[in-house]
Amino acid sequence: MRKIFVSAALTALCLAAGAQTPQNVLRIDVDAPGIPIQPTMYGIFLEDINFAADGGLYAEKISNRSFEYDNPLQGWKTFGKVEVRTDGAPFERNPHYVRFGYQGHPARTSGLQNDGWFGIGYEKGAEYKLSFWARTAGKAKEVGLAGILCNPVGPVENQNMALAEITVKGGKWTRYEATLTAPETLEKGAFRLLLWDGDPQAAVDVEHISLFPAETFHNDENGLRKDLAQALADLRPGILRFPGGCIVEGTSLENRYQWKNTVGPVENRPININRWNYGTFERMFPDYYQSGGLGFYEYFRLAEEMGAEPVPIVSCGMACQFQNDPAWKPNCSMEDLQSYIQDALDLIEFANGSPKSKWGKVRAQMGHPAPFNLKYLGIGNEQWGEEFIERFVPFMNAVRAKYPEIRIIGTSGPYSGGEWFDDLWKEMRKLDVDLVDEHYYSWEGFYEKRADRYDNYPRTGPKVFAGEYACHGSDGKKFNHFNAALLEASFMTGLERNADVVVMSSYAPTFAHVEGWQWRPDLIWFDNLRVMKSCSYYVQQLYATNKGDRAVPITVDGKPVVNANGLNATAAIDDATGDIIVKMANVNPYSQVVRFVLPAGVKAAEKTSLHSDNPMTENTLDAPETIVPETRALDWTPVADPDNAWLLGVRKQKDGNIEYSERLGGRTFAVYRFHRN
Numbered sequence: 001m002r003k004i005f006v007s008a009a010l011t012a013l014c015l016a017a018g019a020q021t022p023q024n025v026l027r028i029d030v031d032a033p034g035i036p037i038q039p040t041m042y043g044i045f046l047e048d049i050n051f052a053a054d055g056g057l058y059a060e061k062i063s064n065r066s067f068e069y070d071n072p073l074q075g076w077k078t079f080g081k082v083e084v085r086t087d088g089a090p091f092e093r094n095p096h097y098v099r100f101g102y103q104g105h106p107a108r109t110s111g112l113q114n115d116g117w118f119g120i121g122y123e124k125g126a127e128y129k130l131s132f133w134a135r136t137a138g139k140a141k142e143v144g145l146a147g148i149l150c151n152p153v154g155p156v157e158n159q160n161m162a163l164a165e166i167t168v169k170g171g172k173w174t175r176y177e178a179t180l181t182a183p184e185t186l187e188k189g190a191f192r193l194l195l196w197d198g199d200p201q202a203a204v205d206v207e208h209i210s211l212f213p214a215e216t217f218h219n220d221e222n223g224l225r226k227d228l229a230q231a232l233a234d235l236r237p238g239i240l241r242f243p244g245g246c247i248v249e250g251t252s253l254e255n256r257y258q259w260k261n262t263v264g265p266v267e268n269r270p271i272n273i274n275r276w277n278y279g280t281f282e283r284m285f286p287d288y289y290q291s292g293g294l295g296f297y298e299y300f301r302l303a304e305e306m307g308a309e310p311v312p313i314v315s316c317g318m319a320c321q322f323q324n325d326p327a328w329k330p331n332c333s334m335e336d337l338q339s340y341i342q343d344a345l346d347l348i349e350f351a352n353g354s355p356k357s358k359w360g361k362v363r364a365q366m367g368h369p370a371p372f373n374l375k376y377l378g379i380g381n382e383q384w385g386e387e388f389i390e391r392f393v394p395f396m397n398a399v400r401a402k403y404p405e406i407r408i409i410g411t412s413g414p415y416s417g418g419e420w421f422d423d424l425w426k427e428m429r430k431l432d433v434d435l436v437d438e439h440y441y442s443w444e445g446f447y448e449k450r451a452d453r454y455d456n457y458p459r460t461g462p463k464v465f466a467g468e469y470a471c472h473g474s475d476g477k478k479f480n481h482f483n484a485a486l487l488e489a490s491f492m493t494g495l496e497r498n499a500d501v502v503v504m505s506s507y508a509p510t511f512a513h514v515e516g517w518q519w520r521p522d523l524i525w526f527d528n529l530r531v532m533k534s535c536s537y538y539v540q541q542l543y544a545t546n547k548g549d550r551a552v553p554i555t556v557d558g559k560p561v562v563n564a565n566g567l568n569a570t571a572a573i574d575d576a577t578g579d580i581i582v583k584m585a586n587v588n589p590y591s592q593v594v595r596f597v598l599p600a601g602v603k604a605a606e607k608t609s610l611h612s613d614n615p616m617t618e619n620t621l622d623a624p625e626t627i628v629p630e631t632r633a634l635d636w637t638p639v640a641d642p643d644n645a646w647l648l649g650v651r652k653q654k655d656g657n658i659e660y661s662e663r664l665g666g667r668t669f670a671v672y673r674f675h676r677n
């Protein structure tokens with residue numbers, strides 16, 4: 001009895017509150033021609049930060065596989081007699097190799113152990129392909145080696161989970177292979193390669209020790225970790241921006257990203273210290289280097305496999321401006337700029353040139369005779385100042401002269417506004433670049449209030465590439481909490497509403513290893529075995545998978561739905577299905593009634609919601625599905641009494657339109673799909 005009383009009282013209260021609640025009548029102009037939403041609109045930013053590539057997406061399990069880190073044995077533990085050598089190395093750009101020698105007693109062994117990055121993850125039943133280059137070095141003509149998937153941490157009787165014996169024959173460098181199957185799952189395994197020979201005559205030289213899962217994304221050779229690449233593909237990206245980010249620039253020009261070092265046989269790709277090795281003093285990772293294994297060929301291939309446009313960003317001859325005092329002369333001279341320009345021209349030839357051309361031939365020899373159809377090129381990352389413009393102009397002119405079809409992406413610097421931003425935009429307009437890269441890692445207030453950011457941008461001139469953005473919670477809330485994702489969703493309504501201005505976007509950064517991050521928040525977190533999609537990931541995915549073809553006006557009280565009672569919304573039409581797609585964020589903690597005015601032909605609808613009662617909740621690797629989108633069909637049965645305004649649901653209006661009303665939960669991002677066919 002008491003229960004009934006309380007619930008009746010609550011209903012009365014709600015009704016009373018409802019009486020004062022704005023009704024949020026949302027009108028969608030489905031007959032408007034609308035603004036085309038470009039296929040490139042929602043994309044991915046990939047940079048090797050947070051162990052995103054080496055130690056992450058790149059499926060290689062062995063760190064420092066070519067013994068080229070500054071300390072050639074970094075990442076390796078040695079047994080017995082192991083010597084680093086350079087004489088007679090097989091790969092000139094990776095000159096170090098190791099020699100395992102007789103260990104002084106037939107019962108002893110020499111060899112190496114590698115712990116990968118934060119351990120090596122093995123999965124029960126999975127096959128791993130071991131390969132290395134070797135030659136005999138002692139008097140013995142044949143030398144036995146053992147490759148071992150190893151459990152160095154568990155309280156086990158036998159650390160050797162799987163062992164393959166390989167006989168090295170002769171003194172000529174030869175590639176050896178073996179396949180090993182992991183009998184159990186282990187997050188922090190290791191790999192050992194041991195001289196398995198008690199012969200005092202035995203010695204062997206070894207180089208480029210590599211261990212890959214047999215199964216990679218699309219089963220590519222030199223491929224990508226399947227779960228991580230699949231998470232990318234599931235975002236249905238329109239573009240893939242690579243390779244960064246700051247690593248494009250380098251701390252000094254010597255360690256900028258040089259694409260030519262990342263193509264051709266992997267054994268001969270020189271390594272580069274990763275800028276994020278020492279990028280922040282608070283979180284340093286001495287074993288963070290770029291192997292170049294996930295190089296430009298692999299980036300182009302990944303873009304193609306995902307159906308995304310490749311968007312490479314190249315160095316414009318300026319090292320990271322944040323890390324350099326101009327007095328240190330961090331930029332290339334104007335004479336040297338030509339070599340940077342030539343690198344960019346060669347890149348276009350690598351991507352698009354005929355297999356008969358110099359760089360097209362390299363691509364073809366790597367297995368892709370067809371062009372990659374490169375259309376965009378970013379010149380510089382977060383650059384600013386006169387020294388940038390001085391370099392950018394001849395750079396752009398040279399690319400345009402040779403490849404007028406390539407669309408040039410300029411930059412607006414590191415911030416969302418301010419003097420550098422304004423000056424750069426002025427210059428970019430003057431130079432008539434095709435797109436301008438904008439970056440905004442901003443706090444909650446920006447994302448909550450600035451869904452109108454592009455409403456008043458000029459409609460002519462360069463388009464916007466929102467190339468790096470993420471909501472960074474203030475007051476220490478720098479993690480992937482739900483509220484950040486909700487505010488991003490809310491802000492993104494403004495990207496889509498202004499699809500004539502904004503034609504590309506990518507959240508950044510994308511990946512982070514839970515033990516190896518330097519920067520957060522990030523879209524996707526992982527450890528050696530598992531992957532976790534953040535709430536921000538689901539926001540990106542919901543936008544990309546419900547993109548629609550044309551943005552059409554959606555209004556409340558005759559105005560765009562921007563900060564309207566905490567609501568932000570955008571509407572689009574899917575031309576193939578006729579679906580009307582509404583994306584709407586309610587950033588208020590409380591729910592509110594929303595009333596959609598829809599054309600007569602709407603026959604059914606569904607709604608996908610992303611919601612959390614607690615804005616500070618996040619997904620974790622242990623609980624990756626704490627907050628996930630939920631889809632349900634909306635009840636399309638007309639309400640019993642259409643004249644009763646309190647009844648929510650579907651009702652036919654006198655003019656033939658359909659009204660659909662419901663209570664949209666507080667702190668909710670919702671995607672409505674209204675079906676007309």
Ligand code: AHR
Binds near residue numbers: 047
């Ligand atoms: O995404 C992380 C970093 O943020 C990028 O490397 C850089 O471009 C920006 O400052």
